[in-house]
Amino acid sequence: MIMRTVIVDRYGPPEVARIAEVPMPEPGPGQIRVRVGATIVGAADAVMRAGSPRYARIASGFRRPRHAVPGGDFAGVVDALGEGARWFAVGDRVHGTLAPASGGNAEYLVIAEDAAVVPTPAGLDDAGAAAVVDGFLTATPFLRDLGRVGPGDEVLVVGAAGAVGSSAVQVAKALGARVTAVTSTPNLDLVRALGADLVIDRTAGPAQATAKADLVARGVSGYDVVFDAVGGWSFGTARPLLGPRGAYLTTVPSLGVLALAVPTKLLRRRRTAIAFTGLRSAAAKRADLELLGRLVAEGRIREVVDRVLPLERVADAHRRVDGGHKAGAVVLVTARVEATAR
Ligand SMILES: NC(=O)c1ccc[n+]([C@@H]2O[C@H](COP(=O)([O-])OP(=O)(O)OC[C@H]3O[C@@H](n4cnc5c(N)ncnc54)[C@H](OP(=O)(O)O)[C@@H]3O)[C@@H](O)[C@H]2O)c1
Known part of the structure; x- marks a missing residue:
């Protein structure tokens, strides 16, 4: 055949x-x-x-x-x-x-x-079922396991309309976080519809300045996690926005992140980290796909x-x-x- x-x-x-x-x-x-x-x-x-x-x-x-x-x-x-x-x-x-x-x-x-x-x-349908896999199997270990995101945490997602970013917005909301999302003008409504509490147009001015102004306005001392889903920022860009124990997590390796991941973890202050989620065990991925099924049924992930x-x-x-x-x-x-x- x-x-x-x-x-x-x-x-x-x-x-x-x-x-x-x-x-x-x-x-x-x-x-x-x-x-x-x-x-x-x-x-x-x-x-x-x-x-x-x-x-x-x-x-x-x-x-x-x-x-x-x-x-x-x-x-x-x-x-x-x-x-x-x-x-x-x-x-x-x-x-x-x-x-x-x-x-x-x-x-x-x-x-x-x-x-x-x-x-x-x-x-x-099959298109939707294939589409949800990569974003969820990436965003979930990054936010839940590496970032230890929990209820009330402040999370900022860079590249919030991409495959990983659009899932990250929804996963962070499902974990109980308040989400700021950075995207471009055509995707503002999409990202808002995914549940982002604040949406920043990266094409309309410096996104970091807008995020900082929002934190100040709300009296929040900084983000618990900045999740860079596309490698668009750097640790240096994100660092001023992080709270004292905040983490800059990125999906894309750079020399800076690889060099600083261990020292910043040891210092237990603002840290940066990367993971390679595709390398997780089949059992871990299967368990997260089962979780995904439950969240889809509850209408929390689409x-x-x-x-x-x-x-x-x-x-x-x-x-x-x-x-x-x-x-x-x-x-x-x-x-x-x-x-x-x-
Ligand atoms: N480490 C891991 O385990 C792992 C796992 C999966 C994926 N990845 C990597 O993660 C990256 C993202 O994957 P993906 O599938 O989500 O990519 P994607 O869907 O192609 O991401 C596209 C999005 O990125 C945004 N974007 C482009 N340039 C940007 C910039 N400079 N700043 C902010 N946003 C920008 C675009 O939005 P605009 O409309 O704003 O341009 C677009 O919506 C890839 O490099 C992939 O290889 C790593």
């Missing part, structure tokens, strides 16, 4: 992402096969395709991509069971992630039944979809991600549909 898949077998511009026909994968012992309805082209997929920044090639392969089929996050329907697999039944709707491995940008994939895959929350494109328009999806201004996730669907922007 033949299926369509995305192939990226050399580094380069979006056009190197192409469609090919390959044999369908067979589920091995303990695995399930998923007929993919929707899958994501995310920031990590664009880095893996471009081979840039160069240090990323340590993970993705020095001369060419080590794994030709990109894509981590997916949603679809279980269509075959490997020997001994019994957690799911054929016909179950599931969503999850193959990250840090890949292979999701295809019509079918196989995954261990005890990996990061869970039943799809009711109320989400999907943010930048656009939906058919699988064969994968190069357009990469172009949109490369632009750096998507709001939420760029979704590829396997059905032959007209492209939609949401």
